[in-house]
Amino acid sequence: MRTGRLKLSGVAASYHCMTRTVNGEHLFKNREKEVLRKMIWQVADFCGVEVLTYCIMSNHFHVLLRVDDRQQVSDAELLRRYQVLYPKPTKYQTASVILMRKTLLSGGEDADVIRRQLRARMGDVSQFMKALKQRFSVWYNRSHRRYGTLWAERFKSVLVEGKGNPLQTMAAYIDLNPVRAGLVEDPKDYRFCGYAEAVAGVAEAESGLLRIWSDHAAKQIDAALQAHRMLIFGKHAARAGVSDISRERALKVLEQEEGVLPKAAVLRCRVRYFSDGAILGSAEFVRGFSKTWQAERRRKYPPKVNAMKGADWGDLSVIQGLRRQVFS
Template sequence: MRTRRMKVSGADACYHVMTRTVNGERLFGDREKEILRKMLWQVADFCGVEVLTYCIMSNHFHVLLRVPVVSEIPDKELLRRYNVLYPKPTKYQTASIAVMEKELRDDGEEAEGIRRKLSARMGDVSEYMKAVKQRFSVWYNRSHQRYGTLWAERFKSVLVEGKGNPLQTMAAYIDLNPVRAGIVDDPKDYRFCGYAEAVAGNKLAKEGLAGIWASHADGSARSRSSLAEALQSHRELIFGKRAAEAGLAEVTREKALKVLEKDDAVLPKATVLRCRVRYFTDGAILGSREFVRGFAGVWQMEKGRKHPPKPNLLRGADWQDLATIQGLRKQVFG
């Protein structure tokens, strides 16, 4: 899915969204990544979505989001969220916020319009990405005396089962971006990803990591994971249990790709996650076969397909019943 996300209800689904710069230009240094990092958290607060993890690279970024069911939002909370977008308001913005507060207190026709306009921007992945990309584009172009489009496309998204192995595996894949790029050997050493922020003590990043590991790998429920348990579990998934302490992958990426050229190849999950795996960016839906099957009809209607698709099990590793809607039989790994 490139232009919109499938609408789902309940808290059992999340979204992996990613977008690239125009022509894949490497435009982001540390300063730009820092500004974008802050905006990811800021806009999430405004939209009422939860950033579980993320990774910002020099020409693209990934975010793993949990989107709650939107309920009626009190006026006080609407104003708080709106103010989040303007931590240092101009005189004009300050005056506009004051007018908005008065109209909401008066509770007239204008108040209803304000509520509708703001509520329409809440709890939606498309609105979240639109706000992040527009706000960052304005800042970037102004800071670099630049004009024109910054982003290559709207964004790509994958609907992810919001618990257990599917969510945990997707999070690990996102956090391993700087390792795949050869920037670091350990994602905790890369400031601009959710795992590193959690290790460094960021409250929101810690909550995101704990939320990812709030269920067992087999999907059975448990209480929200403590940070120590979540960090250890995430590290074991990233490095493999035997290599977690040493912080080393068992097989190099180059050797893994040669093995994965064979259709029946099976390597440790931690090893395959060090390769580019298109299932996690182009698979459209990622989860257990039951989860994927449950949304196949929705996907079929959105794509205008005549026949409902079947879940396709991931290959190349022991993915534990992970499936996607897109088979991606060619050039899956890179």
């Protein structure tokens, strides 16, 4: 399938982005995950995108972003964001900032060139992913005396309806990655995901969770955490347990018995809708972007809107029905 993103302009949009290491090699231990975690927040600040949640695994990472490409960025903010990328600047980088500030203050054509170059890297999920992956690759290769490409592909992305059930379900799916991999029973115990950072009281992660649950009257972080936990664990949330339906049992019910399971149980399976579905949201939302998707891919016929199967997904639909197995 095509990687990258469905390109929209003039609107705020949410995207689930995922990328893997070359050959799926398990290259990231705690140190690497910690560096990548910091870079996610750092590059998001520079690009002016909002991280709603994320999860870093040993051979891939997920990030759920809210992007508004209608940003008006002042010269002072451009300089601040540029400096965010260099928390420990070299003499050359410090001199570059001083020169940039003088040029912007003086105005003229040179100042306009700087503004265009910096603004072109902001408010765009593709630019965010490009900058993040490049910066991490440079650090990783230098740290490990390694050469060559680190990532297997550009990245996959799914356009997600930016409120309600679609956004909340996607966020829960991302946060449950370490549970799905058998690393922890509770994502709050996995330090490299957005939910764990929100539980720990990290302001940026709390802000993302509040955005995810903004339509749920969750104006305070405690309410947002409770709502998210209820989605992750279903009726078991009150006693902080995990679903009593194993992943193996869930897959058997879904694939062999063609049954329907509670959403909390199915989210513990790998569901390809969330990485390969192209557009995810209510049927109306998906239908609204179908012509954009069709034009971008130069398809002769418009795509169908497909209701998601296998669980009580509510009103969730995708633009690609997925011919191969949906669950794996």
